Amino acid sequence: MKYLKYALPVLLVVFFVSCSPERELSxxxxxxxxxxxxxxGWAAVLFVEVSDGAVSRSAFDLVNRHGDFLSMQPAVQERxxxxxxxxxxxxxxxxxxxxxxxxxxxxxxxxxxxxxxxxRTLSAELVSRAEQGESGVHTVSVEDFHEDLQTDGxxxxxxxxxxxxxxxxxxxxxxxxxxxxGGFAVTASHRAAVEVGMDVLRLGGTAADAAVAVAAMMxxxxxxxxxxxxxxxxxxxxxxxxxxxxxxxxxxPTPMGAENELFREGAEDETGDIGDQFIGTNGxxxxxxxxSWGAYMDLLQRHGSLGLDTLLAPAIExxxxxxxxxxxxxxxxxxxxxxxxxxxxAAAIYAPDGEIVTAGDLVYNPNLGATYRALAxxxxxxxxxxxxxxxEAATDHYYRGPxxxxxxxxxxxxxxxxxxxxxxxxxxYGAVDPVSIDYRxxxxxxxxxxxxxxxxxxxxxxLEGFDFSDMRPNDxxxxxxxxxxxxxxxxxxxRYIADPNFVDVPVAELLSREYAEQQRSRxxxxxxxxxxxxxxLGMAGDPRNTTTFHMVDRYGNAAAVTTSIGVSFLIAGxxxxxxxERIIFMNTDPDDVNHVEPGKKVRHTSGxxxxxxxxVPWIIGGNTGADFQPQGQLQQFLSIVEFGMTAQEAIxxxxxxPQAFAATLSPWAVQNRLRLEANGFSERVQAQLAExxxxxxxxxxxxxxxxxxxxxxxxxxxxxxxxxxxxxxFGMVEMP
Numbered sequence: 001m002k003y004l005k006y007a008l009p010v011l012l013v014v015f016f017v018s019c020s021p022e023r024e025l026s027x028x029x030x031x032x033x034x035x036x037x038x039x040x041g042w043a044a045v046l047f048v049e050v051s052d053g054a055v056s057r058s059a060f061d062l063v064n065r066h067g068d069f070l071s072m073q074p075a076v077q078e079r080x081x082x083x084x085x086x087x088x089x090x091x092x093x094x095x096x097x098x099x100x101x102x103x104x105x106x107x108x109x110x111x112x113x114x115x116x117x118x119x120r121t122l123s124a125e126l127v128s129r130a131e132q133g134e135s136g137v138h139t140v141s142v143e144d145f146h147e148d149l150q151t152d153g154x155x156x157x158x159x160x161x162x163x164x165x166x167x168x169x170x171x172x173x174x175x176x177x178x179x180x181x182g183g184f185a186v187t188a189s190h191r192a193a194v195e196v197g198m199d200v201l202r203l204g205g206t207a208a209d210a211a212v213a214v215a216a217m218m219x220x221x222x223x224x225x226x227x228x229x230x231x232x233x234x235x236x237x238x239x240x241x242x243x244x245x246x247x248x249x250x251x252x253p254t255p256m257g258a259e260n261e262l263f264r265e266g267a268e269d270e271t272g273d274i275g276d277q278f279i280g281t282n283g284x285x286x287x288x289x290x291x292s293w294g295a296y297m298d299l300l301q302r303h304g305s306l307g308l309d310t311l312l313a314p315a316i317e318x319x320x321x322x323x324x325x326x327x328x329x330x331x332x333x334x335x336x337x338x339x340x341x342x343x344x345x346a347a348a349i350y351a352p353d354g355e356i357v358t359a360g361d362l363v364y365n366p367n368l369g370a371t372y373r374a375l376a377x378x379x380x381x382x383x384x385x386x387x388x389x390x391x392e393a394a395t396d397h398y399y400r401g402p403x404x405x406x407x408x409x410x411x412x413x414x415x416x417x418x419x420x421x422x423x424x425x426x427x428x429y430g431a432v433d434p435v436s437i438d439y440r441x442x443x444x445x446x447x448x449x450x451x452x453x454x455x456x457x458x459x460x461x462x463l464e465g466f467d468f469s470d471m472r473p474n475d476x477x478x479x480x481x482x483x484x485x486x487x488x489x490x491x492x493x494x495r496y497i498a499d500p501n502f503v504d505v506p507v508a509e510l511l512s513r514e515y516a517e518q519q520r521s522r523x524x525x526x527x528x529x530x531x532x533x534x535x536x537l538g539m540a541g542d543p544r545n546t547t548t549f550h551m552v553d554r555y556g557n558a559a560a561v562t563t564s565i566g567v568s569f570l571i572a573g574x575x576x577x578x579x580x581e582r583i584i585f586m587n588t589d590p591d592d593v594n595h596v597e598p599g600k601k602v603r604h605t606s607g608x609x610x611x612x613x614x615x616v617p618w619i620i621g622g623n624t625g626a627d628f629q630p631q632g633q634l635q636q637f638l639s640i641v642e643f644g645m646t647a648q649e650a651i652x653x654x655x656x657x658p659q660a661f662a663a664t665l666s667p668w669a670v671q672n673r674l675r676l677e678a679n680g681f682s683e684r685v686q687a688q689l690a691e692x693x694x695x696x697x698x699x700x701x702x703x704x705x706x707x708x709x710x711x712x713x714x715x716x717x718x719x720x721x722x723x724x725x726x727x728x729x730f731g732m733v734e735m736p
Contacts (some may be wrong), residue, residue: 007272025050025127028135032122033063034142035356037149040083041385042070042110044142046122048099050130055103060095060119065149066301075307080382085112095119103127118142182555183716186210187706187731188549189225189624189723192323193217194730196314197551200306207559208237208303208309211552212296215563216315218370218547220365221323222576222728224567225624226292226547229371229398230577233292234447234606236434237303240556240615245610246302247447250295250563252288252426253499254583254597255384257417263596264588277592279584284416284570286581288602292563294429297395301388303430303557308394310380310488312372319369319576322362327727330359345571368576371403395443399423403575410573428501428601437511439464442641443612449497449505453607456630458489460637461516462523468642473653474681476688477525482638483658483674483694486631487596490661492624498593499601528693530660530672546610546629548622550708552718554736558617558708560608562629585626609633611641617710623649625703628657632703640709647721654680654706655702658694673697716736 004693011582025479027050034044042062051059062070070088075087079178085091098107101122109116125140186197196217197210205213212228219227226233233250261592263279279286300308325333333340337356340346349365350357357363375394378401382393397403404423411418437443437457444460462485471478496505509515522529546564563579572579582602587595594603607629608622619640623632632655639650657675674694676686678701704723708731711717720731 017103025053025055025130026131026133026135027051028130028522029133030126030130031137031138032126032129034118034122034145035139036145037064037140037145037147038145040080040461041065041079041147041389043120043145044115044118044120045150045633046095046099046103046126048103048126048130057226058096058099058103060122061092064389066386066392068388070386073387076383076386084115087108087111091115095141097138099126101128107322112566114144114270126692138263150694165528177502181736182556182713183718183733183735184552184554185531185708185718185720185731185733186214186549186551187703187708187720187722187729188214188218189328189547189706189726189729190218190221190326190493191728191730192221192318193549194732195676197549198732198734199314200311201551201553202736203306203310205306205311205375205553206303206555207551207553207557210553211549211559211561212300212304212308212315213311214549214551215292215296216312216512218549218563219369219578220315220318221326222328222547223365224329224336224569225565226563227290227578227580228292228563229368229403229575230568231292231564231580232288232290232582232602232604232606233295233561234451234453234608235295235299235559235561235563236445236447236608236610236620237299237559237560238556238610238612239303240364240616243615245434245436245445246444246610247451248295248299248446249429249430249432249447250292251450251601251604251606252291252294252429253422253423253599253601254288254586254596255417256419258583258596258598260588260590261279262417262594263583279588282568282570283353284411284414284418284572284579284581287411287416287418287570287579288582289422289426290577290580291426291429291601293398294395294426297391298430299559304387305389307383307387308391309376312376314371314671316372316376318552319365319372321409322364325357325359325361325363327604328357328520332567332569336567340569342360343571345573346569349571351578352570355684361503365576367574371575371577374402395522399426403577404523405439407572407577407579410575413573415734435507435511437461440641441613442618443615444637445612447607448507449603450499450601451604451607452493452497452630453609454497454507454511455489455493456607456609456634456637458492458510458516459485459630459634459636461511461513462488462633463638464513465517465520468687471642471714473639473643473645474656474685476685476692477683478638479656479674479685480525480528480689480692480694481523482635483656485519486658487529487633487660489630490521490627490659493538494592494594494661496593498603502597502600503593526692528674528694530693546606546624548624548628548704548706549606550619550622550706551712552620552708552710556616556621556713558610558710560610560620560622562606562608562622562624563602564606564624605629607633609637611637616713619647619707619709621705621707623705625705627659628655628703629708631657632705636705636707647707647719648724651705651707651721656681657702675699677702677704704729706731 184201200210345477378397379394383390548562552558611619636650639645709719716735722729722731
């Protein structure tokens with residue numbers, strides 16, 4: 001892209017300490033804003049601060065309806081040069097300086113008569129207000145600025161907050177990171193995606209930029225697990241400038257036509273029994289509205305710096321020119337071969353010559369590349385109105401434009417439930433407050449419901465009361481105690497956690513130390529808990545089918561991402577998009593809090609963790625595997641925090657998975673077992689666990705994990721650890 005970083009010498013705020021004594025300007029802050037926008041989408045704004053009768057600060061700028069300032073958007077300045085002047089940074093600086101020295105005088109601007117005229121009107125209004133002492137924000141009619149500005153919320157953006165401006169300038173490339181520069185890293189389940197993320201970070205992009213680029217690339221090189229266009233996502237983002245952690249909800253609802261009765265056993269329509277067919281048969285009738293794209297676009301609006309075309313370019317190239325089939329593809333291609341062969345759109349990609357592709361072959365998905373390209377073009381076409389306006393256009397191109405229309409058309413042709421309104425009316429994505437607990441001085445963050453992520457925190461609260469100093473990783477005591485805490489947490493997950501728009505989730509109670517103490521008292525070192533488990537609150541198998549990736553940038557921002565479509569080779573027609581089938585992660589029992597209802601979000605299994613130590617990220621990680629996700633993350637957390645392991649050691653440690661609760665996935669079985677990874681636990685440990693009543697099963701591997709461990713960001717002491725059980729996973733660390 002022609003876009004990233006033009007180190008432009010724009011001085012948005014000019015400090016000036018003297019002013020002619022004859023001016024009778026009252027002290028205060030004055031903001032004069034045109035009451036409309038130019039056809040380009042930008043309004044003119046003039047700011048002056050008067051102190052002791054003298055102008056102490058001033059700025060002239062252009063602002064859009066998102067509260068973005070043109071002086072901070074180098075890429076947009078290029079687009080506006082023909083209309084507003086070829087040297088926009090210089091013009092804005094000149095007018096800002098003029099307001100400081102003499103706001104009554106209008107300089108000659110032959111290169112930008114439009115800005116000269118608007119400045120003349122704004123400065124006259126400003127002088128009038130300042131002479132009368134009418135401080136605050138005022139609007140005035142300006143010639144050629146007549147487009148509706150939709151000014152709600154603009155006043156907050158016109159506060160000229162120093163911290164926000166510094167953050168925005170760093171993200172837009174106007175400022176260099178300076179002493180905030182440190183190491184950067186990416187870890188993911190495919191090397192190609194890691195390399196794409198690192199390229200973004202080398203360019204100076206943020207962790208948000210890298211997250212979107214990696215997500216797009218993963219939809220090409222590991223398409224059966226995740227897609228920014230076809231699935232659901234939960235992520236945590238740490239903003240180094242503010243020190244705050246934010247969750248981003250990328251989970252979409254069921255179609256409004258998804259009545260529970262359609263999926264219940266024995267349900268009938270005019271053709272006969274359809275319940276078993278709907279819940280038990282693959283197809284787009286089991287798809288929810290994909291929410292990932294909306295969340296990623298909101299993430300970029302808040303924390304991105306690079307252009308969407310740059311972020312999507314590697315995925316477009318790989319989709320169009322071919323991605324190499326690696327070892328981890330083969331298992332899933334083999335398992336799903338009958339379905340792939342029965343779906344023409346999938347067969348065209350994965351069996352183009354009639355035979356399923358194999359290791360070393362190239363897989364082409366030009367339709368997906370074209371869909372990404374169209375989204376980038378929608379962004380590009382709106383960029384003249386500002387970076388956030390452009391991202392909004394890319395969002396609308398998906399949910400309220402051609403992509404949604406084509407998905408709904410495919411749904412109509414293949415027995416699906418989608419209506420166009422399911423997409424066009426969907427805005428419930430993006431930033432939300434995370435949930436967190438304190439654990440021995442660490443802040444442990446998780447994503448809120450509809451994510452199941454807080455299940456990890458519930459188990460951790462219980463375990464907080466145990467002393468691990470005399471235990472060892474994966475000895476019988478550790479495995480037993482952790483398993484019992486997990487069982488109790490998951491029972492409450494099934495009882496209480498679902499879409500908070502449909503059920504009241506008692507988050508505070510479930511995470512309270514008082515309740516954790518009650519739960520802890522139920523754990524015995526001599527016996528194990530089995531289903532059914534009594535409700536004390538009184539308020540009410542695991543293949544990998546997800547992907548998780550994480551990154552930290554040079555500025556100290558960090559992202560922890562878990563995203564999923566389940567395991568799916570369902571292609572939505574000529575979009576090239578792998579669609580989720582997440583309705584099978586909902587129950588058909590109307591008494592279950594997570595039962596199928598129109599417009600309801602599934603209790604999503606995705607929920608990566610982020611752990612802050614001394615206010616900055618220390619552990620950023622995630623695990624895959626449906627119900628195992630919070631379990632694996634809990635085990636890795638304890639391995640690092642309680643047993644002093646490195647991130648790679650924590651990932652490599654053999655895993656265990658207790659289950660004394662109904663599984664998330666249809667048919668929601670309860671197995672009352674403790675599954676141990678093959679060859680990971682001695683016969684002695686297994687015998688000790690069996691003596692305590694654990695129903696031991698051993699075999700296979702459980703889930704996949706990726707972790708970034710940051711010991712010293714500034715010095716680049718960062719560990720990027722990846723899943724050793726898989727051949728394609730990878731991680732990288734570099735200094736700028």
